[in-house]
Every structure is written in C-alpha cells, then in structure tokens.
Amino acid sequence: MVTQGQVITCKAAVAWEPNKSLVIEDVQVAPPQAGEVRVKVLYTALCHTDAYTWSGKDPEGLFPCVLGHEAAGIVESVGEGVTEVQAGDHVIPCYQAECRECKFCKSGKTNLCGKVRAATGVGVMMNDRKSRFSINGKPIYHFMGTSTFSQYTVVHDVSVAKIDPAAPLEKVCLLGCGVPTGLGAVWNTAKVEPGSIVAVFGLGTVGLAVAEGAKAAGASRIIGIDIDSKKFDRAKNFGVTEFINPKEHEKPIQQVIVDLTDGGVDYSFECIGNVSVMRAALECCHKGWGTSVIVGVAASGQEISTRPFQLVTGRVWKGTAFGGFKSRSQVPTLVDKYLKKEIKVDEYITHNMTLTDINKAFDLMHDGECLRVVLDMFV
Numbered sequence: 001m002v003t004q005g006q007v008i009t010c011k012a013a014v015a016w017e018p019n020k021s022l023v024i025e026d027v028q029v030a031p032p033q034a035g036e037v038r039v040k041v042l043y044t045a046l047c048h049t050d051a052y053t054w055s056g057k058d059p060e061g062l063f064p065c066v067l068g069h070e071a072a073g074i075v076e077s078v079g080e081g082v083t084e085v086q087a088g089d090h091v092i093p094c095y096q097a098e099c100r101e102c103k104f105c106k107s108g109k110t111n112l113c114g115k116v117r118a119a120t121g122v123g124v125m126m127n128d129r130k131s132r133f134s135i136n137g138k139p140i141y142h143f144m145g146t147s148t149f150s151q152y153t154v155v156h157d158v159s160v161a162k163i164d165p166a167a168p169l170e171k172v173c174l175l176g177c178g179v180p181t182g183l184g185a186v187w188n189t190a191k192v193e194p195g196s197i198v199a200v201f202g203l204g205t206v207g208l209a210v211a212e213g214a215k216a217a218g219a220s221r222i223i224g225i226d227i228d229s230k231k232f233d234r235a236k237n238f239g240v241t242e243f244i245n246p247k248e249h250e251k252p253i254q255q256v257i258v259d260l261t262d263g264g265v266d267y268s269f270e271c272i273g274n275v276s277v278m279r280a281a282l283e284c285c286h287k288g289w290g291t292s293v294i295v296g297v298a299a300s301g302q303e304i305s306t307r308p309f310q311l312v313t314g315r316v317w318k319g320t321a322f323g324g325f326k327s328r329s330q331v332p333t334l335v336d337k338y339l340k341k342e343i344k345v346d347e348y349i350t351h352n353m354t355l356t357d358i359n360k361a362f363d364l365m366h367d368g369e370c371l372r373v374v375l376d377m378f379v
C-alpha cells in the first residue's frame with residue numbers, strides 16, 4: 001500500500017491529561033513536510049523522563065500529547081529537501097538534535113543543538129509551528145521531537161540517526177536515551193581516567209550504564225549507592241564493586257563516602273533526579289579536583305544548593321544531556337559497538353510488552369526489578 005504523501009491513521013498512546021492513564025487511540029499522522037521524516041516506529045522503550053512529563057511536573061509538558069523518546073524504526077517517507085535518510089532506512093529518533101550548522105553544533109563544546117529546540121519544547125514542528133498528530137482534526141502535541149509511543153511519528157531530519165540495518169531494532173531502541181546517557185556521562189562529560197574512584201547514585205538503567213562506562217574507562221573502584229539493597233547483585237554485572245545503602249547509615253551519605261575513600265571520590269554521578277542527592281554527590285567528591293555530574297532530571301521548582309566553599313575548594317559541578325553524545329554522528333557508532341559486543345544493551349531489557357499494555361508497562365517501572373520495558377508497537 002502506498003502511504004507516501006497520505007495521512008496515515010495508526011495506533012498511538014495518547015496522554016490526555018497529567019497522570020491519567022494513557023489511551024490507545026487512532027491518530028492521524030500527517031505526511032512529513034520539508035526537512036521532516038515520517039518513521040514507522042517498531043519498538044520503543046519507556047524512560048523515566050516520559051513518566052516525569054506525564055506526571056505534570058515538567059514545565060515543558062503539554063497535553064494532550066504523544067510521549068516516548070527511546071525507540072527504533074524504519075523511515076516510511078521523507079519530506080522535501082531531506083537527503084541524509086530515505087524510505088527503508090533503519091533509524092533511531094534522537095531527542096537531542098544535531099544539525100551540524102548552528103552555533104551549538106559548530107562550537108565543538110557541546111552536543112546540544114539549537115536548530116529545532118524551540119519547536120520541540122512546545123510540542124510542534126519547526127516548519128509551520130503545528131503538530132503532525134491529530135485525532136479527528138484536534139491537534140495532539142509532539143514530545144521531545146520524537147513521540148515514539150505512536151506506530152508512526154514525524155521528526156525533524158536533524159533528529160534522526162541512520163543505523164546499520166543488521167542491528168536488531170528491538171534491542172538498539174535503548175540507544176535512543178538511557179544507555180548512551182550513562183556511558184557518555186562518564187566518557188564525554190566527566191572523562192573518567194583509569195584508576196579513578198567513582199560513585200554512582202541510583203542503580204537504574206542510567207546508573208548501571210554509568211557503572212559500565214566507568215569500568216570500561218578503567219575506574220579502580222565503582223561505588224554504587226541506592227536505597228534499595230536488592231539492586232547490588234545485578235549492579236555487580238555492570239561493574240559496581242562496592243555498595244552503600246544510605247538508609248543503613250546514621251551519618252550523611254557524603255560523609256560515609258568521604259571516610260571510605262580517603263577524602264572523597266574523583267567522580268560522582270547523580271542518576272536519580274533528587275536535588276538532595278545531587279548535593280550529596282557533589283560533597284562526596286575529593287577536595288581540589290572531584291567532579292560531580294548531574295544526570296537525573298529534577299521536577300519543576302526544584303533547585304540545587306551547596307556551600308559555595310565546596311566549589312571554591314576545587315570541586316566541579318557539571319550536568320549532561322544524552323551523555324554529551326552528538327546524536328546523528330555518534331548513535332550509529334554506538335550501534336556498531338553493540339554489534340561488536342563492546343557495549344551491553346540486552347542486559348538492560350527486563351521486560352518485553354506491547355503498545356496496548358503501555359499503562360501496565362509504566363506500572364512495572366516502579367518495580368525494583370525493572371530496568372527497561374520494550375514495547376512491540378505492532379502486536
């Protein structure tokens with residue numbers, strides 16, 4: 001059936017209101033305009049950032065919308081002027097765009113891109129500032145420029161990475177967010193050196209990917225911190241060498257870590273989204289050089305604080321988005337690394353479900369056993 005140039009009606013999970021169950025709806029997906037790509041989404045995973053926006057705590061959250069940003073699929077059609085992908089290409093949508101032309105992209109200092117961010121932050125496409133999703137004429141907002149909880153989605157051409165067609169899409173969908181974020185936080189943002197002592201706060205997918213990245217970087221000690229002690233056994237397989245549960249200590253966790261490490265860690269990573277833990281992660285760093293990277297996303301209205309003396313005495317506070325990876329250039333390389341068994345992906349997938357089960361899938365994410373749930377979009 002020819003779909004190019006036609007409106008496609010397909011199934012999507014629509015978030016009508018914050019915190020109300022997602023509803024599987026028939027949505028109309030308009031054809032891609034100039035500089036846009038329509039993607040058949042075959043597999044999507046759920047990320048805690050989807051849950052965060054759905055909760056209503058994201059200042060950029062708009063409703064009704066189609067959430068989802070960790071996925072893989074096949075290009076269905078492209079709009080005018082799109083040259084780097086064509087129908088049939090296997091792709092990963094990228095919430096962090098890479099245009100290679102804007103001030104950010106050309107700076108060589110960041111993976112952030114300014115080309116489409118203003119549009120993606122308000123749930124529309126850049127061309128006409130409108131959505132390509134609708135239900136019987138009512139527009140439904142995009143999310144993060146990806147909206148992968150739909151069988152078809154429209155993304156900007158700067159927000160899609162072409163990958164090796166040999167890669168299993170049901171696995172490499174994870175390379176759209178959580179795993180690269182953790183690996184890149186270590187390799188690109190912190191640039192952990194061999195022999196370093198590393199602390200990882202939060203042992204979910206992102207924290208485990210930090211541990212995996214730190215092990216690959218040659219860290220000598222990788223201290224995992226989580227309030228759920230059941231996380232430790234699994235974390236060992238990702239490189240965590242020691243475990244601390246803050247609930248089992250009277251002293252503040254930063255003091256516990258400083259005492260255990262002769263003055264503090266070289267690098268710490270906050271992978272939870274809790275501003276008190278962000279402070280602890282900074283303050284457990286070694287005086288003079290310890291660097292703490294904020295990875296977790298904290299809710300609207302939350303603020304970080306510490307004594308400025310912590311920074312005056314040489315600790316460095318940083319943050320990372322998508323682990324500092326330049327998306328279109330580097331996601332294909334991560335896929336190749338997976339195919340060469342140089343990075344884990346399968347190990348982060350604890351559940352496989354279908355789009356129709358998406359609400360159950362979100363419930364599962366609060367279960368301590370769950371890392372990533374992958375949804376098959378067409379079953």
Ligand SMILES: NC(=O)C1=CN([C@@H]2O[C@H](COP(=O)(O)OP(=O)(O)OC[C@H]3O[C@@H](n4cnc5c(N)ncnc54)[C@H](O)[C@@H]3O)[C@@H](O)[C@H]2O)C=CC1
Nearest residue numbers: 049181202203204205206226227271272273296297321322
């Ligand atoms: N900066 C970025 O580009 C990205 C940020 N994120 C954010 O990273 C964070 C982590 O994501 P996931 O690993 O998927 O989450 P997750 O919920 O699976 O993992 C969080 C872990 O933290 C633990 N935890 C909760 N409160 C704690 C506390 N007070 N002290 C110690 N441990 C605690 C939980 O038991 C859990 O194991 C989220 O905030 C997510 O939104 C996710 C992807 C990209």
Ligand SMILES: N[C@@H](CCC(=O)N[C@@H](CSC=O)C(=O)NCC(=O)O)C(=O)O
Nearest residue numbers: 047049058059060096177297298321322
């Ligand atoms: N709209 C949110 C922003 C949340 C956020 O920081 N997102 C991360 C990615 S989290 C992925 O799971 C990010 O890349 N941020 C950079 C960006 O340009 O959005 C809020 O305002 O809190």
Ligand SMILES: [Zn+2]
Nearest residue numbers: 047049177178
């Ligand atoms: Zn994410």
Ligand SMILES: [Zn+2]
Nearest residue numbers: 099102105113
């Ligand atoms: Zn750019």
